[in-house]
Amino acid sequence: MISDQISKYADKILLYSNTCMKELRRLFLVQDLVDSLKFAVLMWLLTYVGALFNGLTLLILAVVSMFTLPVVYEKHQAQIDQYVGLIRTQVNSVVGKIQAKIPGAKRKEE
Numbered sequence: 001m002i003s004d005q006i007s008k009y010a011d012k013i014l015l016y017s018n019t020c021m022k023e024l025r026r027l028f029l030v031q032d033l034v035d036s037l038k039f040a041v042l043m044w045l046l047t048y049v050g051a052l053f054n055g056l057t058l059l060i061l062a063v064v065s066m067f068t069l070p071v072v073y074e075k076h077q078a079q080i081d082q083y084v085g086l087i088r089t090q091v092n093s094v095v096g097k098i099q100a101k102i103p104g105a106k107r108k109e110e
Contacts, residue, residue: 034099 030036049058073080 033102034095 026032027036027039053061
């Protein structure tokens with residue numbers, strides 16, 4: 001009984017770790033230029049976040065956010081969705097312009 005649960009959880013951990021490693025390999029080897037650039041910008045921004053806060057502060061902020069953000073979203077869902085939609089269209093427009101100017105940056109149709 002317990003060995004079955006351990007085996008099940010070990011298989012799930014193995015699946016998640018393999019998926020994570022494949023995605024990181026894809027990002028580091030620049031198989032998709034736009035995704036790799038997004039990842040590089042995210043890592044660059046995280047260096048500044050790490051310079052401003054220590055790990056415990058980030059953990060406290062994450063725990064507080066987990067409990068406050070869902071409540072704020074429920075109360076102001078229409079306004080938040082409207083602004084997120086505007087931001088998403090602007091970002092897609094900029095990414096489309098960048099992809100049009102960079103050769104080989106066309107995304108595969110899914």
